[in-house]
Amino acid sequence: MSEKNYISIHNSEAFPVKSIPIVDIDDFRETVITEIERGKRLASFFGRPLNESAVCLTAVIADDKRGCLQILSTEVEKSYQSLTPDCSQANCFEREIAEQWGIVPLGHPWFKPLRFHHSYRKEYDAWERGLDEEILPAHTDFYQVSGDEVHEVAVGPVHAGVIEPGHFRFQCSGERVFHLEIALGFQHRGIERAIISGDKSKIPHYMETLAGDTTIGHSVAYAQAMEALSGCLVSGRAQILRGIMLELERMANHVGDIGALANDVAFLPTASYCGRLRGDYLNMTAMICGNRFGRNMVRPGGVMYNLDASLISQLSRKLEEVFSDTENAIGLMWDSPSAIGRFEDTGKISREIAEELGLVGVAARACGFERDVRFDFPTGIYCFSQIPVATFSTCDVFARAYVRGLEIQRSKSFICEQLETITGDDIFTVPGDSAPDMAVVSMLEGWRGEICHFAMTGADGNLLHYKVVDPSFHNWNGLAASMRNEEVSNFPICNKSFNLSYCGHDL
Amino acid sequence: MIKVLMARAKQGYRTSAFPVEPPALSDRFVGAPVIGRPKCPPKCSKCVELCPMQCISRNTEKISIDIGKCIFCGKCAESCSPGILHFSKDYRMAVRKREELVLSGPVINLAEELNKEMKKLFGRSLKLRQVCAGGCNACEADVNVLNTLAWDLGRFGIQFVASPRHADGLLVTGPVTENMKLALKKTYEAVANPKLVIAVGACAISGGIYEGHSEANNGVQSIIPVDLFIPGCPPHPSTILDGLLRLMGRLKGDAREKINDSQPIPPVGDQLETRKKLIRSVIRS
Structure with missing residues (x-):
């Protein structure tokens, strides 16, 4: 039945906008709900205006097992029957659509704004707020428990x-x-709107500051999307350099997170060493591109900075040295039962909840899911050089810390291997114009998890719609779930074990 | 316990000698821009057109560059003839007045110390409340890194505190989103007088890349008065620390004129070629 309702596409492969089936809302609901029940995930779900009255809703469903994506659309005007009661993963997406386009998901169980801004369609507001009405962040209903204690x-x-x-x-x-x-919503800067309507030369910089700690992640996702739309082939060397930068970003952040966790349980040796080591990884990024966060490194068409033989050997030496200190600093904590005891059985989320919420990244892998874009939907260098997926199954703070530890080791091996075998010399190909009326879904495993960008062009080849889903968008509810029946004082370690992005969520 | 001691021996003493010694910077670090003596060629406005931030303006014979808006992408310098505009490796850029960030020559008037009264209060102990008001977490991260043992901020008497009531001032990052405007004002009001405000990063100074967005304001100064501006996207930790120490009067006007002598960044491998290609593609589009 549902086979006809969607098309299957691959990560970072362009397809004609027209090939996305537009089904009626009932079929749309049924297809999405059935596919998610079968163990697939809602990677993206967004609206875009078709004309003055209609909005096109598009869902991107990730089929991790088959490594493909399913995409389908429907058209709505003012409201539709909410998917959330039957599909929890749609919760924040539906609130986002309502806030941006004034479309009401009827029967949504917890219907409130997400980022606290005015609707993009002036005449339509899902909460019937006036155009002049001031919208204050977090001024909304909150779930409340009552009772004496x-x-x-x-x-x-x-x-x-x-x-x-x-x-x-x-x-x-x-x-x-x-x-x-x-x-959330305090960080809302209006990036998605500015990508479409603002100065084109600013787009790479929006990507780099979308979530500043994921500069490489979002820039590569954007670059992949634009390359697919323009049919630009990126050189092998550029792909390798992107991989190296992405793994350095992962290592820096994971080391920082483990240090922050150690700090919150007052295990100070690991906390202070990791604080310093994080800086060392950022400095390695700066050795390559001059900036500690990888600014100005990745652009559609390739990368902007190359490595010569002397820099490769400097980097390898530095990586060995810093990694050895990292192993030592983290190992110290794994060897300390008093520190580990605080992590074990703290902030547990059941596998079922994790699956229902559609968690991604470290949070999902810490619940035993082998879910990793580098493995399930590989692009670039990850098609040739695979990194084993790191998982752990205890679903607690310890698991999330331990998976980070494993990933640091695997990223290090990957970078060493790439530095040894890096070939080719060209690092940049000038991308041509984007093809008209095409769309692409570009996914990438950032250090927090799955980054998903959707881009589509209009008849003139310019971007007509751009949708960003930061991994944090899926995972904030995971953090909330992990605090059920915990002590308030465990919030800092639960929070740090997720370490989610506010600006990546708020855009 | 023995393992902890052995680890201590292995990890060693890692606090940098900054500010006694200059910070170790990448060879590719993009620091303060330097506008040299030669005049711009007539009718050339390549840098003005290439700048995604519109922070360069062409006067009759020369250009001026606003490093309060600049994100240090370096595109302008690569399109420029030698000697006119280049980026140095100088990390020192903090100033006390917004207009001093608009450079039309080689020298930056680095931040002067607080007046006598304020210096007496804050010169040896400065407690700051950090407010992120739309920052992308890069400025925040490079402020936070000052707390690590690599920079050991505490040795200068500077500390980030948990409440504005405990603070001598605010250190603000981000363009000040509409949704953070009220929170920033309230936090500012909660700090006892006299107080300081420090704007860190292009966004906090001018709105940066988010300048003109209806969802954001154009920097901290549009909401509350600012005493110190630290440019960068994000500023290097040494740029931030240098600014704080200058404000406290802990760094005297050392080598301000040295900026004159800083060398342009040498092109590495085919990096220059790549950049030129990109610039051509931008011009074409």
Whole structure:
């Protein structure tokens, strides 16, 4: 039945916009819900305006087992029957669509704004707010528990550390958390709209600052999309360099996260060594492109900085040295039962919940799912050089820390191998114009998890729609779920074990 | 315990000697731009056209560049003839007044120390509350790194505190999104007088790449007064620390004129060729 309702596509392969089947809303709902029930995931789900009254909803379903993506569309005007009651993964996507385009998902169980801004279609507002009405962030309903012993803890948007803003509400009884609800949107900068309507020369910089700690991840996802649309072939050397940069980004952030976890359980040796080591990985990124976060490195067509023999040997030497210190610093914590004891059985999410929420990245792999874009939907160098997927099955803070530890080791081996065998010399091909009326889904395993960009061009070959899904978008609800029945005081380690992006979510 | 001690021996002493010694920077580090003595060729406006941030303007004979907007992509310098505009490896860029970030010559008027009264209060102990107001987490990360043992911020008497009530000032990152405007104002009001505000990064100074977005404001100064501007996208940790120390009067006008002598970044391998290709493609589009 549903075979006809979607087309199967591959990661980073362009296809004509016309080939996306447009089905009626009932078939759309049924297809998406059935496919997700079969163990597939909702990678992206978004709206785009067709004309003054209609909005086209498009769903991208990831079939991890077969390594392909299914895509289908439907047209709606003001409202439709919500998917969320039958498919939890649609929750935030539907709220996003409602907020951006004023489309109401009827029967959505927890229908409230996501980023707190005005609708992009002036005449349509899902909450019937006026055009002049001020919209204040986190001014909305929160789930509340009542009772004599129940109290509410509200935190943020300005937090006690040097971190991004978000608002957290805990419903507690004594120290025990019944429920955590997270309100975001404080970081909303309007990136998706600016990509379509703003200055084209700024787009690579939007990608680099979309989530600054994932500069390489989002830039490569964008580059892959634009290369597919313009039919640009990227040289092998550029692909290798992208892989090296992406794995360095992963190592830097994972090391930093393990250090932050150690800090939160007051295991100071690992905390302080990892803090320094994170900087060493960032400095290796800077050795390649001059910037610690990989700014100005990746552009559609290839990369901007090359490696010569002397830099390759310098990098290899530095990597060996820093990695040896990393193993030592992290190993110290694995050897300390008092530190590990705080992580074990803390912040557990069941496999079923993880599956229902469609978690990605480290959070999913820590629940035993072999889910990794580098393995399931490989692009670039990952088609040729595979990194074994690191998993652990205890679903707790320890698992999320341990998977990070394993990934650091595997990324290191990958980088060493690439530095030894790097060939070719060309690193940049000037991309041509994008083909008109084409679309592409570009996915990549960033250090947090699956990054998914959807791009489509109009009749003039210019971008007509661009949708970004940062891995954090899938995983924020995972953090909320992990706090059920935990102590309030365990929030810092649960939070750091996910370490999600606020700006990547808020865009 | 023995393992902890052995690890301590292996990891060694890693706190950098900054500011006594200059920071170790990548050979490809893009620091402060330098506008040299030669005049621009007549009618040339390549750099102005290439800049995605519109931070360069051409006057009659020369250009000026606003490093409060600049994201240090370096496109302008690669399109320029030798000697007119290049990026140095100088990491020092912090200033006290917004207009001093608009450079039309080789020298940056680096931040002056606080006045006598303020210096007496904050010169040896500065407690800051960080507010991220739309920052992408890169500025935040490079502020945070100052707390690690590699930089050991505490040795200068600077500390990030958990509450504005404990703070002498705010260190703000990000363009100040509409959704953070109220929170920033309230945090500012919660800091006791006299107080300082430090804007870190292109976004916080001018809105950066988000300048003109209806979802964001054009930097911190549009909301609250700013005492120190630290440019970069993101600024290198040494740029941030240098600015803080200058404000506290802990670094005296050392080698300000040295900026004159800084060398342009040497092109590495075919990097220059690649850049030129890209620039050509941009011009074409």
